[in-house]
Structures are given as C-alpha cells and as structure tokens.
Amino acid sequence: MTDTTRPDDVSxxxxxxxxxxxxxxxxxQFRTHKGAMVGLFVLVSLIAFVLIGPFLWSxxxxxxxxxxxxxxxxxxxxxxxxxxxxxxxxxxDILARMMLGGKVSLAVGLVAMLVAVFLGTFIxxxxxxxxxxDGPLMRLTDMFLSMPLLPLLLVLTFLYGPWVKGMxxxxxxxxxLIVVGIGLTSWxxxxxxxxxxxxxxxxxxxxxxxxxxxxxxxRIILRHILPNVLSPVMVAATLGIANAIITESVxxxxxxxxxxxxxxxxxxxxxxxxxxxxxMQMIWPGLAISxxxxxxxxxxxxxxxxxxxxIRGR
Amino acid sequence: xxxxxxxRLLIAIPTxxxxxxxxxxxxxxxxxxxxxxxxxxxxPDVRExxxxxxxxxxxxxxxxxxWMKQFFYVEPLYGIDAMFxxxxxxxxxxxxxxxxxxxxxxxxxxxxxxxxxxxxxxxxLAVLIAIPIGIxxxxxxxxxxxxIGTFVAMIGxxxxxxxxxxxxIIVFTVxxxxxxxxxxxxxxxxDWASFKTQVQQMTLPVITLALFNAAEISxxxxxxxxxxxxxxxxxxxxxxxxxxxxxxxxxxxxxxLIPVVTVIALGIPTVFGGAIITEQVFKINGIGAALIxxxxxxxxxxxxxxxxxxxxxxxxxxLVAxxxxxxxxxxIRYD
Numbered sequence: 172m173t174d175t176t177r178p179d180d181v182s183x184x185x186x187x188x189x190x191x192x193x194x195x196x197x198x199x200q201f202r203t204h205k206g207a208m209v210g211l212f213v214l215v216s217l218i219a220f221v222l223i224g225p226f227l228w229s230x231x232x233x234x235x236x237x238x239x240x241x242x243x244x245x246x247x248x249x250x251x252x253x254x255x256x257x258x259x260x261x262x263x264d265i266l267a268r269m270m271l272g273g274k275v276s277l278a279v280g281l282v283a284m285l286v287a288v289f290l291g292t293f294i295x296x297x298x299x300x301x302x303x304x305d306g307p308l309m310r311l312t313d314m315f316l317s318m319p320l321l322p323l324l325l326v327l328t329f330l331y332g333p334w335v336k337g338m339x340x341x342x343x344x345x346x347x348l349i350v351v352g353i354g355l356t357s358w359x360x361x362x363x364x365x366x367x368x369x370x371x372x373x374x375x376x377x378x379x380x381x382x383x384x385x386x387x388x389x390r391i392i393l394r395h396i397l398p399n400v401l402s403p404v405m406v407a408a409t410l411g412i413a414n415a416i417i418t419e420s421v422x423x424x425x426x427x428x429x430x431x432x433x434x435x436x437x438x439x440x441x442x443x444x445x446x447x448x449x450x451m452q453m454i455w456p457g458l459a460i461s462x463x464x465x466x467x468x469x470x471x472x473x474x475x476x477x478x479x480x481x482i483r484g485r
Numbered sequence: 486x487x488x489x490x491x492x493r494l495l496i497a498i499p500t501x502x503x504x505x506x507x508x509x510x511x512x513x514x515x516x517x518x519x520x521x522x523x524x525x526x527x528x529p530d531v532r533e534x535x536x537x538x539x540x541x542x543x544x545x546x547x548x549x550x551x552w553m554k555q556f557f558y559v560e561p562l563y564g565i566d567a568m569f570x571x572x573x574x575x576x577x578x579x580x581x582x583x584x585x586x587x588x589x590x591x592x593x594x595x596x597x598x599x600x601x602x603x604x605x606x607x608x609x610l611a612v613l614i615a616i617p618i619g620i621x622x623x624x625x626x627x628x629x630x631x632x633i634g635t636f637v638a639m640i641g642x643x644x645x646x647x648x649x650x651x652x653x654i655i656v657f658t659v660x661x662x663x664x665x666x667x668x669x670x671x672x673x674x675x676d677w678a679s680f681k682t683q684v685q686q687m688t689l690p691v692i693t694l695a696l697f698n699a700a701e702i703s704x705x706x707x708x709x710x711x712x713x714x715x716x717x718x719x720x721x722x723x724x725x726x727x728x729x730x731x732x733x734x735x736x737x738x739x740x741x742l743i744p745v746v747t748v749i750a751l752g753i754p755t756v757f758g759g760a761i762i763t764e765q766v767f768k769i770n771g772i773g774a775a776l777i778x779x780x781x782x783x784x785x786x787x788x789x790x791x792x793x794x795x796x797x798x799x800x801x802x803x804l805v806a807x808x809x810x811x812x813x814x815x816x817i818r819y820d
Contacts, residue, residue: 330516417645420647440648444651454655464643
C-alpha cells in the first residue's frame with residue numbers, strides 16, 4: 172500500500188512527469204465540455220469573420236451611392252455573386268456591413284465588460300479587504316442593484332447623448348457613452364463575487380504570513396489576493412461580454428446606440444425591422460447577435476466547470 | 486420575523502431616498518432641458534412664463550422636495566379620493582406631464598393595464614411551463630429530454646427578445662397571417678369574438694416573453710432539483726419504500742422550489758424592464774412605450790416617476806423574496 176521509498180512525482184516506470192500547470196489542467200477540463208468547445212469554435216469564427224473578413228471582401232458598407240437612380244435600382248436585392256447576402260434598403264452590401272457592424276458590437280461587448288470587471292473588482296477588493304469600507308460600498312452595490320437599470324441607461328443615452336457626442340465626436344462619443352453606461356450598470360455581480368472571495372482569502376495563512384513580514388496592503392492585494400480571485404472573475408467576465416453585447420444591441424434597437432449610418436448588429440436589426448418585406452436583412456444581424464451570445468454563454472458554462480476544482484480531475 | 490421585516494422596511498427607506506436622488510438629478514441635470522424644446526421664435530417674456538408654468542425656474546432642491554411631496558403625499562391622497570369619493574387632496578397641485586399636461590399617475594394608470602395583461606400572462610405562463618420541464622429534466626438527467634431541454638433553455642436565455650419577437654412576426658404574421666403583429670390597445674373584451682381577437686393579439690408578445698423567462702426559471706429549477714436529488718434524505722425516503730412519485734413530487738420538489746420561488750419573485754420587477762423591448766417590437770401601448778416616448782420628448786416628470794416606481798417595485802420584491810425564503814425554509818432564521 173504505502174511505498175515510502177519512491178517519491179510521489181515519479182511514476183511506475185521511474186520517469187519524472189513534467190509538472191502540470193494550472194492552466195493546462197483547466198484547459199484539459201474545458202475540452203471535455205462539448206458545448207463550450209463548440210461555443211469557442213463559433214466565437215473564434217465570428218471574430219475571424221469580423222477581423223479578417225474585410226481584407227477578403229471589400230464591398231462598400233458605409234457610403235450610399237451618390238447616383239440616386241443607381242441607388243434605387245440596387246435596393247433590397249436578394250443574394251447574388253456580387254452581394255452574397257444581398258443589399259439593404261439603401262443598396263449597401265449586407266455582408267460588408269455585417270463585418271463592420273460585428274467589429275463594433277464585439278468591441279463594445281469586450282470593452283464594456285472590461286470596464287465592468289475593473290470597477291467590480293476594484294470595489295469588491297476594497298469592500299472585502301478594508302472592513303471600514305465594507306458597509307458603505309456594499310450599500311452602494313445594493314443600491315445599484317435596486318435601480319431600474321435599463322430605463323436609466325436609456326435616460327443616460329437619450330438625454331446625455333447629444334452632449335457627449337458634441338464633445339467627443341459622433342462615433343467616439345456614442346462608443347464612450349455606451350461602454351461607460353453598460354460598465355456603470357453591470358459591475359455589481361463582479362463586486363459581490365470578489366468581495367466574498369476576498370473575505371475568505373483574507374483569513375488564510377499565506378495572507379497572514381505576508382502581513383507578518385510587513386507587506387503593505389497594496390502589495391498583498393496585488394500579489395496575493397488578486398491572482399486568487401481571478402477564476403470566478405473570469406467566469407463573470409465571460410458572461411459579462413454576453414450581457415454587454417445584448418445591452419448594446421437593445422440600445423441600438425431602440426434607436427439610441429450608434430448613429431444610423433454607422434452599423435452595429437443591433438442598429439442593422441433596428442433598420443431592418445421596419446422593412447419586414449425582406450426578412451433576410453433582419454435575420455443575419457439577429458442570428459449573429461444570438462450566435463455570439465449563445466457561444467459566449469456556453470464558454471462561460473464550460474469555464475465555470477473547468478475552474479471549479481471540485482469538478483476538475485473527476 | 487416581524488422584527489426582521491420591520492428592520493428591512495426601515496433600511497429600504499434610505500435606499501429609496503438615495504435612488505430617488507440619483508434618478509431625479511440624473512434626469513434633471515441632463516443637458517437637454519425642457520426649455521430647449523421651446524422654439525427659439527418665442528419671445529423671452531413668453532418663454533419665462535412657459536418655464537414658470539412648468540415649474541422649472543425654481544432651484545433644484547425645491548423641485549426635488551416638491552416632487553417627493555407630490556409622489557408620496559399628494560398623489561396617494563388623490564388615489565384615496567378616487568377610490569372613496571372623498572376630497573382629501575383639495576385640489577393640491579399634482580405631478581403633471583410636461584408634454585400632455587395630464588397628471589402623471591393618471592397617464593401611468595391608463596398605460597398599466599396593457600403591460601400587466603401581456604406581461605403578467607407571459608410570466609405566469611413561463612412559470613407554469615418552466616417548473617415541470619425543470620423537474621423532469623433533473624429527474625432524468627442526461628436523457629434526450631434533458632439534453633434538448635437544456636439546449637432550448639440556453640437558446641431562449643441567449644437569444645434577445647427583440648430578435649425572437651421579430652422572427653415570430655415574420656413567421657406568423659408576414660407568412661402565415663395567423664396573428665396580428667400590432668397590439669390594439671383600444672380593443673375592449675365584451676363578447677366571444679372580441680375575446681378571441683384579444684387572445685390572438687396577445688399570443689405573439691406572450692410567447693416571446695414567456696420563452697425568455699421560462700428558459701431562466703427552468704434552468705434554476707433543474708439545478709435546484711439536481712442538488713436535492715443527491716441528498717441523503719432522498720435515499721432515506723426511497724429506502725422506506727416510498728413511491729418515486731411521492732419522493733420526487735413531495736420531498737424533493739418542496740425543497741427545490743425554495744430558491745426557485747425567490748428567483749421568481751426577484752424576476753417580477755426586471756420583467757418590467759424587459760417589457761420595454763417587447764412593447765416596442767409589438768407596438769404595445771404600455772408602460773415601456775410610455776417611458777420611451779417620454780424620454781424622447783424630454784417629459785421629465787413622466788420619466789422620473791416611471792423610473793422611481795420601477796425602483797420601488799425592485800426594492801419591494803427583494804423584500805418579498807427574502808421573506809418568502811424565510812417562510813419556506815425553516816432552516817433560515819432572521820434573528
């Protein structure tokens with residue numbers, strides 16, 4: 172039963188196994204989740220479509236043809252070799268618009284998630300680590316959770332939109348407004364998760380050891396606590412991307428995202444909803460949003476399982 | 486318990502005051518003020534008078550105080566007057582919409598029934614569908630029913646409601662002509678024919694919302710059932726020789742529904758937020774449409790009041806969820 176002469180990391184043949192990194196373990200577990208792998212594949216293809224696509228397909232996506240006769244003749248065309256997905260109501264190529272719109276939608280999702288995760292982690296760590304800040308910061312979190320977020324986001328974009336756009340330019344202004352708006356309204360879950368983790372970690376021996384040799388709070392947080400809260404934050408961040416993409420498309424769908432001549436998947440959908448005689452114009456962007464969110468949600472599920480040490484290695 | 490409820494109610498007051506401050510100032514300090522809606526051709530003295538009649542030339546704090554007073558004191562008095570035919574309010578100034586000059590609460594009262602019929606039906610339907618699916622999915626984990634159920638739930642959870650709504654419109658209105666895509670608010674149900682029309686026009690929005698909510702609730706039910714099915718008391722119940730039916734539907738279900746009930750309660754106010762989109766897709770003339778319309782024309786009192794009412798609902802249902810949790814689960818003690 173107990174073979175004391177052999178060190179633990181030497182296998183039966185006497186070959187020393189290479190030490191396995193945690194990342195490797197997580198990846199091995201992640202690979203067993205079929206949905207997550209399919210989701211990862213779909214998401215990578217969508218990102219490739221959006222980033223590499225424009226190099227391979229360079230039809231006009233933004234400028235409406237100045238010749239009105241040509242523009243009118245080319246409207247709402249069904250798929251053809253010139254326009255694989257057809258043209259929209261001002262005779263722009265839908266495939267090219269999908270690529271451009273996807274870039275904006277995915278960028279908004281990613282950056283808004285980063286804003287939310289940064290804010291949430293910051294507040295969560297402060298609340299968890301410093302007992303004096305815990306009460307007020309958690310009250311703040313509770314208050315944000317009790318706010319009617321979508322109405323407030325709409326108020327923010329409707330009422331402050333013209334002002335921000337006047338300061339930063341139309342496209343940049345919309346981007347900043349939407350990203351900051353979504354970030355400000357979705358950091359709360361991350362903050363709660365991080366706070367809970369930090370509260371538990373703070374009592375562990377390695378933090379005590381670090382403190383006993385006089386490590387300042389800032390260093391303890393950055394070196395010892397943050398790496399340990401990374402995994403739950405990663406899951407929340409993944410799901411946050413899905414949430415941000417949906418919120419952006421909702422705002423665009425309600426006509427309050429980016430300006431109408433600047434495509435995102437949501438605004439393409441908004442434009443196509445009044446043109447239901449040509450349903451395909453609406454289905455492509457809708458499908459793209461749904462596929463992105465679906466794959467991101469599956470990846471989040473897989474990541475949650477992979478990062479959970481109770482499930483991993485079973 | 487009573488102690489706990491009272492304490493929570495007392496905590497809710499400062500929270501609500503803070504939220505009301507945030508909502509009021511966020512809306513009020515916005516650069517696009519009602520004054521900018523007045524055409525530039527209007528002479529300055531007339532403009533002054535218009536501003537005065539809107540009550541916007543007073544300092545912000547006075548307006549906030551007035552809004553609070555009207556919201557919590559004057560409007561309830563009018564409510565009591567309307568119900569019992571008394572005259573408690575005695576013509577005190579009410580919250581008036583800038584654009585339509587109608588009292589805001591009357592305006593909301595006109596819009597609320599549409600929202601409640603559609604969204605209420607959808608939510609009830611979602612719960613009725615989701616719980617059986619969640620139970621069976623968990624009981625036969627990894628069966629084909631469970632696989633399909635989880636997949637459909639994931640889709641319903643991921644696909645945004647505006648896309649499902651538009652898809653349903655394309656299939657059932659544009660192609661099949663089964664249901665109308667526009668909700669007719671002025672339809673009153675008097676006989677069998679009008680009831681049928683009402684059901685028809687409600688079908689698509691209700692399906693859209695029910696699918697989305699059912700997906701979420703069934704996921705919760707499934708995971709909660711799975712957790713309980715693995716517990717020791719289930720084995721004990723089976724060992725005692727109880728039928729599967731009793732074990733699952735009595736022992737396990739009761740315990741599994743505790744978190745589900747709180748999720749359902751917490752979901753009710755967020756449904757109002759989600760309804761904004763569905764109302765926009767199907768052109769239902771409800772609260773969400775009122776909010777969007779009010780934001781577009783800078784009708785600040787309506788925006789503030791609807792937003793604050795939603796906040797009150799959220800705080801209220803948070804409390805309800807917590808109380809339900811305590812009532813249903815005797816392991817939880819609030820002392």
